[in-house]
Amino acid sequence: NAGVTQTPKFRILKIGQSMTLQCTQDMNHNYMYWYRQDPGMGLKLIYYSVGAGITDKGEVPNGYNVSRSTTEDFPLRLELAAPSQTSVYFCAxxxxxxxxxxxxxxxxxxxxxx
Amino acid sequence: QKEVEQDPGPLSVPEGAIVSLNCTYSNSAFQYFMWYRQYSRKGPELLMYTYSSGNKEDGRFTAQVDKSSKYISLFIRDSQPSDSATYLCAMRIRAGGTSYGKLTFGQGTILTVHP
Incomplete structure (x- = not known):
């Protein structure tokens, strides 16, 4: 099993650009999560999903969107990127x-x- | 007030030292307590997990929960350079109903064990 995979590993965006962070898991887990981690701030939950077709907001959802069409995939979409979205993003x-x-x-x- | 408070350190100790990492929390509904270890430029991985109050030991690691004081600790005995990482405490309420296993994390403590 590969576990949880994310692409890309690194990305530089200009202000106002959009992008999708990809996340795939092969463990047949029904729950999936997106976090962001800023220095000294721990992990903040952005969005989560309890199954295909079901998503909900976490603590810091503004500026992000998600979808969950399959059990395996949970992409995170950034629209109109802002400097405040500079961070490390983890899928779980x-x-x-x-x-x-x-x-x-x-x-x-x-x-x-x- | 943050729900979970963790001293970010950094903490630097010599090899072989006993390390104590701590978190305090304010939500008395938390019942599951975890410690995640995160190596540099990697994702967190679960190190230990305890339910309610008490101690749990796994090799050189001991997790301790004191619900009356809303305080949890992770002790590392005979610390090794390979223990150098960020340690994050995390906790959640009892699962059930609409709960989705949401974890609330501390800020993380950066630990360096030098030879």
């Missing part, structure tokens, strides 16, 4: 029926908006 997944709800993280996408 978990098996909803697990007692621990352990979340498995991808390697991250480092995004710079200039």
């Amino acid at each position: 997944s978990s098996y909803g029926r697990s007692v621990s709800y352990e979340q498995y993280f991808g390697p991250g996408t480092r995004l710079t908006v200039t």
